[in-house]
Amino acid sequence: xxxQLQRSPLHSQHLSLGARMVPFAGWEMPVQYTGIxxxxxxxxxxxxVFDISHMGQLLVTGSAPQAACNWLDSLLTxxxxxxxxxxxxxxxxxxxxxxxxxxxxxYRQNETDYFLVVNASKTSEDFVWMQARxxxxxxxxxxxxxxxxxxxxxxxNSVAASRQLFSDNSVLPDRFCMAxxxxxxxxxxxxxxxxxxxDGFELFCxxxxxxxxxxxxxxxxxxPAGLGARDTLRLEKCYPLNxxxxxxxxxPLEAGLGFAxxxxxxxxxxxxxxxxxxxxxxxxxxxxxxxxxxxPPPRPxxxxxxGEEQVGTLTSGGVSPSLGCGISLAYIEQPHFTIGTAxxxxxxxxxxxxxxxxxxFV
Amino acid sequence: xxxxxxxxxxxxxxxxxxxxxxxxxxxxxxxAQAEMTELVYVELPDVGRQVKASEEVAVVExxxxxxxxxxxxxxxxxxxxxxxxxxxxxxxxxxxxxxxLFKLKLSQPDELNGLLDAASYKAKISD
Numbered sequence: 001x002x003x004q005l006q007r008s009p010l011h012s013q014h015l016s017l018g019a020r021m022v023p024f025a026g027w028e029m030p031v032q033y034t035g036i037x038x039x040x041x042x043x044x045x046x047x048x049v050f051d052i053s054h055m056g057q058l059l060v061t062g063s064a065p066q067a068a069c070n071w072l073d074s075l076l077t078x079x080x081x082x083x084x085x086x087x088x089x090x091x092x093x094x095x096x097x098x099x100x101x102x103x104x105x106x107y108r109q110n111e112t113d114y115f116l117v118v119n120a121s122k123t124s125e126d127f128v129w130m131q132a133r134x135x136x137x138x139x140x141x142x143x144x145x146x147x148x149x150x151x152x153x154x155x156x157n158s159v160a161a162s163r164q165l166f167s168d169n170s171v172l173p174d175r176f177c178m179a180x181x182x183x184x185x186x187x188x189x190x191x192x193x194x195x196x197x198x199d200g201f202e203l204f205c206x207x208x209x210x211x212x213x214x215x216x217x218x219x220x221x222x223x224p225a226g227l228g229a230r231d232t233l234r235l236e237k238c239y240p241l242n243x244x245x246x247x248x249x250x251x252p253l254e255a256g257l258g259f260a261x262x263x264x265x266x267x268x269x270x271x272x273x274x275x276x277x278x279x280x281x282x283x284x285x286x287x288x289x290x291x292x293x294x295x296p297p298p299r300p301x302x303x304x305x306x307g308e309e310q311v312g313t314l315t316s317g318g319v320s321p322s323l324g325c326g327i328s329l330a331y332i333e334q335p336h337f338t339i340g341t342a343x344x345x346x347x348x349x350x351x352x353x354x355x356x357x358x359x360x361f362v
Numbered sequence: 363x364x365x366x367x368x369x370x371x372x373x374x375x376x377x378x379x380x381x382x383x384x385x386x387x388x389x390x391x392x393x394a395q396a397e398m399t400e401l402v403y404v405e406l407p408d409v410g411r412q413v414k415a416s417e418e419v420a421v422v423e424x425x426x427x428x429x430x431x432x433x434x435x436x437x438x439x440x441x442x443x444x445x446x447x448x449x450x451x452x453x454x455x456x457x458x459x460x461x462x463l464f465k466l467k468l469s470q471p472d473e474l475n476g477l478l479d480a481a482s483y484k485a486k487i488s489d
Binding site: 020031032035036037228232294296297299318319321348 | 399400402403405421423424425426428447
């Protein structure tokens with residue numbers, strides 16, 4: 001394994017659980033323990049825990065009221081000004097042409113501090129981009145990624161598990177909210193989010209406490225789950241993956257993330273391009289495609305045809321463990337992106353019939 | 363890791379079992395199925411196709427990836443394991459038995475001598 005790869009504080013736990021380790025976003029992370037399908041099923045029907053220590057955390061602090069919020073609102077697509085302390089929102093960091101640098105969640109931790117959770121592969125890029133745009137006074141930006149270990153506890157049993165992890169009378173924050181929970185092992189940050197489409201929470205703790213909290217998750221009945229299941233779970237819910245479905249070449253509107261874009265805000269980086277796109281109409285859109293017949297798994301890079309015309313390329317794809325059929329995402333040129341459009345996915349030189357379907361798949 | 367003594371192996375992790383009248387059965391090894399992880403799709407050659415040794419003849423796909431399967435020997439495809447279309451995981455559960463992939467009528471039976479025996483294959487995957 002590449003010696004340049006970073007290791008999670010939970011590395012030895014993964015090895016002792018028999019995980020298959022793979023390089024991912026500069027980290028050596030578990031892709032699966034027993035199998036992607038059983039791990040996927042555990043999260044959909046019970047409880048799973050993912051090591052997400054590779055994800056980045058950035059802390060934005062304002063010395064004056066509104067300073068941090070106003071600055072974030074000049075960089076991010078969503079409206080940070082609407083956040084009350086303890087609330088979070090999904091948001092997108094854009095380049096000057098409106099293309100996606102990263103998708104992230106921003107939480108307002110208290111009156112002045114904002115806690116951003118960003119993709120592992122983009123942590124440095126986000127930090128450098130934001131730092132270059134810091135105002136000279138009033139706002140500070142700190143990369144706290146090395147401070148925290150993190151795990152995502154996901155599945156319908158996550159509320160019950162939280163009582164075992166914390167205390168019987170502890171209350172999880174509401175969906176998309178965060179709380180700092182005092183525990184016998186010190187404070188932990190708990191966010192009621194995840195990327196699986198199931199109820200659950202993400203737990204951020206000091207690196208030295210990683211093993212303690214991981215073991216508590218396992219003791220609470222969570223099945224350890226790897227990147228493989230994380231990918232099938234998010235794909236079934238049509239959550240885009242940066243680097244696959246999100247890229248600097250596409251705007252969040254094309255990616256179907258309009259719900260996280262507030263064009264009524266004062267200016268933000270990329271806004272003019274999005275406003276123009278919105279008024280002109282989208283030339284392409286990231287759509288959900290379902291294979292109609294028995295077909296090999298659709299995979300990223302496969303071409304999508306409408307008749308003899310190539311109208312897109314898959315950015316994510318695979319077999320849905322829940323549906324048992326091939327599902328994928330692709331940017332499809334207009335007018336072929338409407339729901340119900342018949343398309344073909346080309347797999348090893350053969351065309352397999354598919355259809356644009358409503359998001360999410362599951 | 364199961365490596366039956368009565369089979370021949372290719373460096374690309376296929377196994378060959380000699381049946382009768384120059385007919386051989388071909389599948390992938392226990393090691394290969396474990397490396398691939400749970401299979402969700404198997405694409406097999408058409409019966410009647412003439413294949414050459416080392417030619418890509420089948421594809422096995424897990425949730426994460428697709429892998430080409432090479433024919434270890436030359437011949438005509440005389441039968442494929444149709445049970446795999448409904449249950450590709452048979453390859454994982456029973457790689458040397460119910461999870462076989464296809465059968466060939468050998469056109470160059472001497473090619474069998476060029477394959478690895480169980481001990482050599484074991485040494486190869488232990489590297």
